[in-house]
Amino acid sequence: MGIYFDLGRPVIGGWFQGGWVLHDPVRGRDLLWGSELGQEGAVLFAIDVDSGHVVEEHRIGCREFNATPDPETGLLWVATNHGLFQPGHLLLSWSPHTRELTSHGFPPISGQRFAGTPFLASTGHIYLGSHPHGHLSSFEPETGTWRDFGCLAPEPIIPGQHIWCYPHAELESGEIACGITRDPTSNVALDPQTGETRQLDEMPPTAAKAEPTRDIRPDFYLAADYTVDGQKRTSDYKPRVATDIVGLNVGPDGKIYGTTIISMHIFCFDPVSRQLQDLGRVGWGGGEIYDVIASEDKVYMGSYSGGYWAAYDPKQPWDPQREAGGISPTANPRCFGELGQDMNRPFEYAIGPDGRIYIACRSNYRIPGGGLARFDPASEEIRVFRDEEQSFQSMTADERFVYGGTSISGGRGCVETTTEGRLVLFDVDAAARVFECVPIPGADAVTSLAVSSADGLVYGSVSSGQLFAFDVAERQVVQTWEMRSKGTPLMGVPETYGIIHLTCGHDGDIYGVTRKDVFQLNVSTGEIRYLDPPPISDLYQIVEGEPGVFYIGARGHLLEYHLQDRPHYR
Template identity: 30%
Template structure:
């Protein structure tokens, strides 16, 4: 529901007096159109089974993350009972069940450990962030359930909570140089296995001696992270990013007993909790296929397809899974879903991550880490959560409304490029008729996209960066949406990362590393490079390229191949800019929204408050983000 946020008049007499042009006064009305997307993130969270508040066994619990506050949620699939326990943090990732029947939840911002007692509904903050952690990535219980261990970021440390003494202590860093203790498991001997990143290691901590040692063979240490560590019987599983090899360790020798490759229908195997000793259950990322692996088998066996993120397998029969926002209970014997139910939504939504105007007249956008995209109908002001736009976890980092009417997107993780046609039905996938259609990762170790545009040659151009030690440099990539062919350049700007890119009918204009460059798609090379800091870039009506950076506004003329105008920007650098139907340009930063008057290139203030991202509809109204909300600014002469 839209509601007036602020209505006021900004008189620009001071600007007009200074610059000598522009209207004497403009009225600006800002409306809060509401929360764009309330979808939460379960993708990093561990699920577990514990008693319900009524004492019934088998309630499924899992925490979620949201930029506006997280919670622990639980569902009893047999009775239908549902619980929602707000956490005093942005979310929870790790969970473990103690011998006392309580759930222990690792917090995210702050990185505290919480204890939830189902019988009383009470949640207690046990602390932990005082030791320097902001995330608790994963939790595990000792074999007797009397100790809870938590893996922390950015200390690469482990916390230990002793149920008997009710004390929490910091066991210290498990790596002298890394930040991520990303996953954790406790084996049958009580030893604590910790997955380390972003330079991979697997460390075993012995509570008896209070010493820790690396057990990851050198041949695997070029990876980013030892991930998803899980113990079953006499063995421990660990996945390696980015080789996507999966090691099965013998806990007594602390040596790999088996190495599994990638699943046939996915990127990697992710361990689910549960199963008999010596038996692992995995879901394949991307496909959601569930596999079972018995130690000694050559390969895992397929059990069921498209289940999503399988968190727990109970009694070797029931799979407890998360499929985007839905909880699914699947019977592996009967091969059918017994329960499917939406599990939670964010109290105040998820933070916006991109905005773009498209050819159908709507504004499209994305939100942080839940891979959802949304649309705004300018005629009604209503916002529609279109759903999860890709098979991957993560978010749409960058978005562009192409002249062909499609919306082009670049996404974290693996810098995946996709295209959405608003005129066709929604059907995500990789097939030719999928919509949005996943074209593919750009490769070269790229992980996050910074910019995307449709070039004059009908191909998509993407600026990207690596992450988590995935590559040494950023990149500029060309993606053919028809053939899927990808070509990548790593050295167009210092560091390789192209943060901004726009296109006209002849060239592409990119910026990064303190450089502005002109790229000729016919020659597939840079034809001009200038030393120029750029914080935002836009194609102006009339064909000029306008940007801000270093406190300046600049105008580049493609016909003259030079910067023809430079001036101080009285509103400071913009983070995003867009053209509008009135022929002018508009820019935004956290504290201001400004107008750049066409041809004179003079800057005036239209709102003494700001936000993030910026797009204009066909009537000239401006859309921007503030937290999880979409706001709309209407200008009147």
């Protein structure tokens, strides 16, 4: 029997947003509203601009939300963009008279989430767009009624294509102008009286609304700081929300390095000193660092958005150089810039037989496919092997080949042209694919890959919840398994399907995690053994440190799992 240790939450307060300025007419205060977001639930808070004290704080049952202040009424309208385990499409409002959040429910739609911020029309109606089906809905506060106007995107509507609808402006005619994001993009005006739409050549500007007389700006980076008329101020807001672990790997110094969704932070755990440390936020971009990998004496990483590539030297002091965007020879971590060729989401990495790092990538929004990127640590040269139809979701390698798992998904909003994920063998000497196949028919993606050091087979998982074993010499799948639970769908990585993560242990067996199980695949017998139940579900990532000791992401927590319990002496 094994044992788990909950090592704690490595990154807290990694995801601040907001900066909505609103005058409270009841208390006569200027408030700066902010949000701390994460899969544990979000927090809406307000800072008294003059004192820096937090005067409002409200828990919201979602991962992410947006807001729009109404300076005429003092109301703050809040729309959830991501629920915790369901689409976010709940509308709330904060009133300076009650100092409470009131829920107004949601429109008569399902399987969609609100996109962007609430738009306040002169009639008092609140308009909200949605994703992935591009609907526009309205809420009338006086009657508390909703209306769904349907998908506003012009024909043709392609099944499966992601569509965003963003209400942007109100025309003199009373029409609501909306931006439609997909491939191709368009601008549409809706007549709320008739429900009819027409296309616009360009989007009209948003009407300016009265703001407080002072220049109040958020500086939500590592804390909820802000400026007033150019003067820097600090608040007493205390972060409390952890963001989910998305990347884990063993570093060159034996420590466990990892990243969390959205935060752009890196953390490490020292198995010797037992110290769990948030190293800090990197100096470039926003979004998330998807994973880390060690090569020689450095830890390399890729981030969304923009498809940036970077390196951290654990021997040198942490110095992200935010003012230079991390793009400086002395920055640590040091950013090398974008991978290029429209790569946007560098998911997973592997060290190829030539010592270079191979990177599984997805394209930018509205652009199909993705690619296999290559980084040479010696020359710092980057090359992208573009795939115009599919993205790469997973990556592993051995002394023979680099192995990539693909997904039918390209950048969100593009038109998907394929129907099944593939396993790709990439020859580093030829710099080309030499074989590919569909390992599990009907699966959208090959989500994780690992090579067994015992039998040399490539083991993989797919989005539909199966595992497979692939014989490289025979070029065929030789065995498959159906798991009793599927993988964890983590927002943005992507949430459309779960990922069963795999790793090869020191014993040559394959270890992995589903949403609620930790398992061992015995490569000699072909049997799957479900191991001790973890104390937290929603498992994501697994890597072995010392033999028989595994590190697992569980929501915002890092778990240490020993296959055999350690002896206790009295």
